[in-house]
Amino acid sequence: MTPAKRLFDIAGALVLGVLLALPFGLLLIYLLLREGRPVFYVSERMRAPGRPFMLWKLRTMRVVEADSGVSGGDKADRVTPMGKWLRKYRADEIPQLWNVLKGDMSFVGPRPPLRSYVERFPEIYARVLTSRPGVTGLATLHFHKREEQLLRACVTAEQTDEVYVRRCIPRKAHLDEIYSKHRNICTDVKLMVDTVRGVTRREQKGVKVD
Numbered sequence: 001m002t003p004a005k006r007l008f009d010i011a012g013a014l015v016l017g018v019l020l021a022l023p024f025g026l027l028l029i030y031l032l033l034r035e036g037r038p039v040f041y042v043s044e045r046m047r048a049p050g051r052p053f054m055l056w057k058l059r060t061m062r063v064v065e066a067d068s069g070v071s072g073g074d075k076a077d078r079v080t081p082m083g084k085w086l087r088k089y090r091a092d093e094i095p096q097l098w099n100v101l102k103g104d105m106s107f108v109g110p111r112p113p114l115r116s117y118v119e120r121f122p123e124i125y126a127r128v129l130t131s132r133p134g135v136t137g138l139a140t141l142h143f144h145k146r147e148e149q150l151l152r153a154c155v156t157a158e159q160t161d162e163v164y165v166r167r168c169i170p171r172k173a174h175l176d177e178i179y180s181k182h183r184n185i186c187t188d189v190k191l192m193v194d195t196v197r198g199v200t201r202r203e204q205k206g207v208k209v210d
Helices: 001-037 073-079 081-088 095-101 113-121 122-127 138-152 157-181 185-210
Strands: 040-048 051-058 106-108 134-136
Touching: 001 081, 001 095, 001 106, 001 185, 040 113, 051 095, 073 138, 073 157, 106 185, 113 122, 113 157, 122 157, 134 138, 134 185, 138 157, 138 185, 157 185
Parallel strands: 106 134
Antiparallel strands: 040 051
């Protein structure tokens, strides 16, 4: 990560943190009253091979004793009504501003993978994680919707894992490597703007339906 990219991340996280402090605080109170504890979901992810960190999100699913792997159709019944709204508008990822400030993540980069996939596919992630993991990125923008469609059809954890490994990881890695070759501040700003536009379009569609 270049010094310019790091300064951009710090400045952006501080500005957004100030702007979102009040609405995020109100959202936390609402979630606490409606969903109960825990409000946050903390999961180990990999910043680079052999370098784990704890990713912070707002909880969107009912808590179970044992949970592992990516989310597919086998976990769909655990997503709370409020969790669906948080995921739709990516509000569950607001706590990742803390990860950006700490330097575990950048605003733009590959989505941080689980340790199990990094250990199973070390060659792929050795290339992908040359870029610091991001809140959004090229693969997030251009493959996330397709990934959701593929995983939604899975009915068991084994099937979810098989589909994710065979059909998602290679495509996402390809896009992440394209980003790595062309990354710069201008590219990051464009991807961030495109991400906001995507969320805005979803909100506008929701208003039309209502």
